[in-house]
Amino acid sequence: MAFRALNRLHLNKLALNPTTIVSQPPEDNRHPLKRLFSYAKGQRRRVWMAVGASILNKIFDLAPPALIGAAVDVVVEREDSLIASLGVVDVFDQLIVLAAATVVVWGLESAFQYAHSWLWRNLAQSIQHELRLEAYGHIQELELAYFHEQSSGGLMSILNDDINQLERFLDTGANDLIKVMTTAVVVSIAFFALAPGVAWMAMLPIPFILWGSFKFQKLLAPRYAEVRERVGLLNGQLANNLSGIATIKSFTTEDYEKERIAAESDAYRQANQKAIKLSSAFSPLIRMVIVVGFVATLVYGGHLVLEDALAVGTYSVLVFLTQRLLWPLTRLGQTFDQYQRAMASTNRVMNLLETPIHIDDGDRALAPADVDGALVLDDVTFAYPEREPILEGFDLDIPAGATVGIVGATGSGKTTLINLLLRFYEPQAGRITIDGADISQLQMSDLRGAIGLVSQSVFLFHGTVRENIAYGTFDATDAQVEEAARAAEADEFIRQLPDGYDTVVGERGETLSGGQRQRLSIARALLKDPPILIFDEATSAVDNETEAAIQRSLNKVTEDRTTLIIAHRLSTVRNADFIVVLDDGHIVEQGRHEALVADDGLYARLWRVQTGELEGVGETVLV
Template sequence: MASNPVITSNKRPLGRLFSYARTQRRFIWMAITASVLNKIFDLAPPVLIGAAIDVVVKREDSIIAALGVTDVFSQLVWLAGATLLIWGLESVFQYAQAWLWRNLAQTIQHELRLDAYAHIQDLELAYFHEQSSGGLLSILNDDINQLERFLDAGADQLISVMTTALVVSAAFFILAPGVAWMAMAPIPLILWGSFKFQRLLAPRYAHVREQVGLLNGQLANNLSGIATIKSFTTEDYERARIEHVSSDYREANRKAIVLSSAFSPLIRMVIVLGFIATLVYGGHLALEGELPVGVYTVLVFMTQRLLWPLTRLGETFDLYQRAMASTNRVMDLLETPIRIDNGEQSLEPAQVAGAVHFDNITFGYPNRDPILKNFDLKIPAGATVGIVGATGSGKTTLINLLLRFYEPQSGKLSVDETDISKLDLTDLRRAIGLVSQQVFLFHGTVSDNIGYGTFDASAEEIERAATLAEADEFIAQLPQGYQTMVGERGETLSGGQRQRLSIARALLKNPPILIFDEATSAVDNDTEAAIQRSLNRVTRDRTTLIIAHRLSTVRNADFIVVLDKGGIAEQGSHDELIAANGDYARLWRVQTGDIGHLAD
């Protein structure tokens, strides 16, 4: 099986994000429009101030008088009304842009996280063997949050700067073309510097995102293995490892900060030159009478409104680059191909007889030799089959293939003579109940964990499944019975108790095919006996595969398959295999302590 490639797209991250958010484009354009209008009305007060100065200086000859309002006091009243209207509109559009951008940020963040999580669930198990859970959590949480922060504030800031540059540039060339070039001269240099910094920052922030993924992965791994860390007293060692990874993350941030922090001071010095030129040369023209005082006032205010916001471009580009680095990571995840295609043929569990056929199967995990080679095994419907063999002989691999966690390199696997690759994955897995060696319980009540996956089960059905699994007795002794909280991963229960809850969960599903994967490997003798009694009851009228190291677990199976080196070494009932005096018989004697026969 080929491993998942690392996805690298030639698209720009902003384009990838815009393509993804196509369902929100109407709201995006509404938010952009609100930001533009808010900034236009925000730029109007300097014009009103200039007009007011023009009224005071020129009186009946002012610009307002040219509009037909000749009385000076009436001109001031007119300006007051215009000011009230403009500030009111500015407030309306400021509210609109804030409301739209913030809700867009939350909506896109929500949809991205759900889509990314749903895509992760559809990926085959091989993908998870190549990725750390902490790295995936970093994408689902930290990277998507970075994007949310940019949409919440940075997007509006970029649009505001661009709107300011366009509006003020147009106003300058209309009011005073001779002075305009002085205010505009720094802008090309500022824009060139901005894009140059953007290109330099992009790889540094991409490295930052990689490092935070590694750090989260190490932290998640350590927290899940805290019992092992404590038992081996390796707290200092693990702290040193976290310190090392955290230092790498800090160093990656430091390199990005060194560059991003230099942006604003450098741009500020370029900006001040344009402001001084407008202040001095425009003032000279006003003193010579070549430029109206009101217009000069507007130019000074407009220059400040144009140039000083550019000093914040450093912070905005910092937000932007962090967000785009995160966007690439999220989009790369979403574009990771799903290697296991869903079949189109439906399957009703109630109609499944349960015959299973491994037909000439060859399979190996990525970059390893094949575990199964031309493997062929027919399991009749309703049969109970024991599967035993040495570690690495392929026992659990059979289960992974039957559940389509992996695909074989060659051969065909069928249920009731139907190729499982043609079956709907959900229907296939609903027809199979799995009791794994590694029992996973969710944080919740005992009842919640038994009913997991069969969410419409009644309390009576849950209790009946627990009784079949011989879990009802210990559940009754818990503080709140079926409503007792089991804690994260079920850590408040013993291994045997967790195993019996897992059996009850599978039985509640009532599947036609039932799999026990090393269900008794880590339990005591009493628990094994209880599980064995459960097996004797629940295997009736259903196909059952029992994978076991303890041969006592499979002794009563209809037939037992002994695996060795990717194939079947022996096959038969317990008595037949004992009589054959092969590997199974020797292992049976070791486990039962029949030392006398070992000498034979």
């Protein structure tokens, strides 16, 4: 079963530190279409082919009125008709020529209709596909701080609904606009060539139509921008509620949440109603303007025919062309409605794509097999936005292959160290090195590929147990997966599942217990076989028996690799090579378990709390 790629947006415990930094795109005043096509350079040839097919289709679609006029001219003028002047004198032969021309015109019109339909639809699908992948790829490159002010539902709305809205416009709306413009140009040329005296009357409504169209665009744009924002908020609330359905049920807040969804949905409906109220008025108003031009051509052109100032055939062409010119303009309201929806969506997608990335990837390669795992934090200072530094002048030297326990009270900086080592955040001062190489200069994929993380907040994808263990090590064999599971003390419970390793776990692994999810997460990290392992409260969700089993496996898997163990239970780090005790972002104690207990400092006090030797103090001292 394929993993759901968008689940990669999940934020684990490492991403839950509050921050107010939000990466905002630079203000871009370019038209949405210009912004779009700057991202669709590879499709420009297909765009021009589609535009060309639309124009040619409309040109041949406008030819029948001319053929009808020619037929009227043949019937009325006979040997003095326009076709007769080309050398075909016999009236029946003239009709045969017209019939042949009609077949050719209709054939070409049909061929180009197929061409523009095929080109636009496939172009819409291609741009939709490429834009979605580019937007999703860009999201993955953004720093975690960006996600703190963004809901996953809102991002899903952009990646899915907004891009689909753009696809719908490219599928039909773009072709309609091009055909209207082509009609206006071709018919205008024909009018002024055939009957300049009548042309101005037919053209009279066009300036008013164009003015009204641009006016409606300006009025509609902010309304549809609000529509897109409202649907994003609605999707965000829906995604949030679905993720927290267990909490909703446990607090019996179903009615409250239904009201909240109703409020968001109603706001979305009202935003749409405001836009619909305006866009629906466009076509009726345009129709009243159009009828003026049509009636003027009909009456004044007929008067010229009666005065023998205009040929009957030409008059027929003018009447038909007037209808062909003006009547499609009544559909502009619907087209502009679709256009404004698409442009509002385009701006949202482009704003996402242009959101700056503040953590730059390095250019130095790092092969995990060549990493010894010596870690050094040299005079590191880091503060979350608008907060006091959590680390200031921090120094820590971890030899290659050492197993280090990191303990301390809430807010002492334990999880921040992991954030910095994985470059989820950048320090404001100082440097962090692996084997002497500054991690800011390393390629991000190589850096993170050299580090295996087992987090307290485990995320499992909707898929089989085997797929979840092999996630990130997709070329692993079944035997390797099972070996990693055994090392994590997970093999026994896995084989007791209905389908063993092929058992499908629910989204986020909700069908498994916390301890089972934790052991799968450990197996996943062990299968990766990185030179550096980080366990962030990896045994916090397991019972004592399971902890003892995991501890036995840790004693094996930590050999010949650097291991950092952030622990709530001090028994987990008891056998570490040395233990670092943090307090308020500083190292206050450092050494082996026995020595720290003997020193009777902070670590000794925490130890006594957990072993029950210090009464009246709960275990909430640690996190």
